[in-house]
Amino acid sequence: MSEKFMVKRDGFPSKGEIVIGTVTRVLDFGAFVSLDEYENKEGMVHISEVASGWVKDIRDYVKKGQKVVCKVLNVDRKRGHIDLSIKDVTERQRKEKLQQWKSEMRAFKWLEIAGESVGMSKEELVKIGKKLIKTYDSIYNAFEEAAYEGYEVLVPITGEELAKAIAEIARENIKPPKVKVRGYFELTCFKPDGIERIKKALMAGMNVKDGAEVKIEYVGAPRYRVIVESEDYKTAESVLKKVVDKVVKTMKSLGGEAKFVREAV
CATH class of the missing domain: 1.10.150.190 (Translation initiation factor 2; subunit 1; domain 2)
Known part of the structure; x- marks a missing residue:
């Protein structure tokens, strides 16, 4: 079986860096870890850096071949020593x-x-x-x-x-991450068919697309949340403005009142 193609970094990791490695040897006083990201670099995790509290037997915590995430405690470039800690890495x-x-x-x-x-x-x-x-x-x-x-x-x-x-x-x-902008409408209409008119105003906003996804959710009378999702903030903001204009104008033309409040994401 051919070896996996990998590109490794030259040089040494920096103090404080979070690295990933494979345990190569486990001794009574500590474990040696081959750094997966670096060319021919090995570090050592002292038994006191394996886990919080007293460790009686290091082999209860690490085994040869195990993949571990460590924090670089110290680097001695002249001697080629890299001190690592497993316990100092947060979940x-x-x-x-x-x-x-x-x-x-x-x-x-x-x-x-x-x-x-x-x-x-x-x-x-x-x-x-x-x-x-x-x-x-x-x-x-x-x-x-x-x-x-x-x-x-x-x-x-x-x-x-x-x-x-x-x-x-x-x-x-690789798909670009989506961004969201949001806010809510306060819509009121005291006509006999007021609910239908509010629905019509919201539908007018839903029909605005222009490269973004528009969602409108019922929060609780008279509030309706609008969420616009797009690949970039510029498009999302532009579409949100169009949705707000459309809903507000439609609601007012149908004899109701409309107010928009922006929400922080």
Whole structure:
């Protein structure tokens, strides 16, 4: 079975950095961890840094081959020593790091596919990958940039052919995050068919699209919440303004009153 394609960072991690690694050896006084993101770098977790409280047997907490998220306590570049802590990593930091690493592993595969599609050797691809990490901090971030901004941003690093291949894969796999803007209407109409008139005004707002998704929810008389979801704030704000104008004008033309209050997201 061929080894997974990966691009590792040169140099040492920084003090305070959250890193991911694989336990290679477990001894009575501590565990040695190979740093997955760094080229030929290994750190050590002293038994006192494995878990909070007294640890009788380190093997109750870590095992060879286990994937661990650690905080870098100290780096001695001259001696090549990296001191790590498992207990100093919060649950949130651990989950975020594992998710980042999962995304990065996917990006390695995408880069490999892009490289193969343009006939690039693994060695050349690794060199370019290291440059992408230096500029964007991760291969996944580079793919995100290509997905959102277009292949041109990568050309100075990758060349045009590979940049286009990366952008194509990025667009297929990375969807821009959605943004939401919201507020609520206070709508009143004292006509006999007032409820129907309010519904008509709200429907007029629902029919506004322009590249965004519009939702209107009943909160409790006389309030109706409106949520506009889009890929960018500029579009969302523009559509929200159109929805508000449409609902307010329609409600007033139908003999009712309308007020809009903006909500913080």
